[in-house]
Amino acid sequence: MSMDFTDQRLSYExxxxxxxxxxxxxxxxxxxxxxxxxEQKIQEPYAMSLATCGSDNKPSVRIVLLxxxxxxxxxxxxxxxSAKGQDIAENPxxxxxxxxxxxxxxxxxxxxxxxxxxxxxxAYFQKRPHDSxxxxxxxxxxxxxVANREVMERKFxxxxxxxxxxxxxxxxxxxxxxxxTVDSIEFWQGRANRMHDRIVYTKxxxxxxxxxxxxxxxx
Ligand SMILES: Cc1cc2nc3c(=O)[nH]c(=O)nc-3n(C[C@H](O)[C@H](O)[C@H](O)COP(=O)(O)O)c2cc1C
Numbered sequence: 001m002s003m004d005f006t007d008q009r010l011s012y013e014x015x016x017x018x019x020x021x022x023x024x025x026x027x028x029x030x031x032x033x034x035x036x037x038x039e040q041k042i043q044e045p046y047a048m049s050l051a052t053c054g055s056d057n058k059p060s061v062r063i064v065l066l067x068x069x070x071x072x073x074x075x076x077x078x079x080x081x082s083a084k085g086q087d088i089a090e091n092p093x094x095x096x097x098x099x100x101x102x103x104x105x106x107x108x109x110x111x112x113x114x115x116x117x118x119x120x121x122x123a124y125f126q127k128r129p130h131d132s133x134x135x136x137x138x139x140x141x142x143x144x145x146v147a148n149r150e151v152m153e154r155k156f157x158x159x160x161x162x163x164x165x166x167x168x169x170x171x172x173x174x175x176x177x178x179x180x181t182v183d184s185i186e187f188w189q190g191r192a193n194r195m196h197d198r199i200v201y202t203k204x205x206x207x208x209x210x211x212x213x214x215x216x217x218x219x
Pocket of ligand 1: 044047060061062063064065066076077078079082083084085142143
């Protein structure tokens, strides 16, 4: 059965973006847009699609949660031995995408990924709810096949009894944060008649120092 969506279209008219009005640093604009997404009560504004590509040259994409915006990049947490962890070990280049329909905005961030310091990962792991900590131990190796749900549930129950609610769950060596050091960020604001605003920041180096340049892109 086929489905035809060629008559489905929306007109985007909620905002605009001009090259003259954007701040010098993309992180400033990223923070402003993130604050607006939170204010507008967008569900899971932190959810972002993460695209990676290992040495097989086959791209993979999945959602992860943004956990921090630093001065140089963005941080998320995962299992280092997952399929994405394998991709990242083979090729550190990655891209991330946010789409906030309610604001008619898309943000596209690209850069290179590296593991964050183990101490920082452990500090975050220890802040997570007890059962999420147990869940991280159950999902090892993340992305590996499991015979059925029962196997997972038995492992969860076993670990819950090994680590009673009052017991500290050890931080797994195989779990932690990655930071994407940002090379470019594109901010997309939907406009009417497909005349969307696209402003891209790229990091440029000159005389040993780095700065951001902006360009407007055709929609
Ligand atoms: C809303 C949402 C949030 C998610 N957050 C994370 C996350 O922060 N870290 C993570 O490893 N997986 C997260 N996942 C699960 C991933 O999308 C994915 O299924 C998992 O990480 C395995 O991906 P991989 O096989 O490509 O490594 C999330 C999924 C959804 C739908």
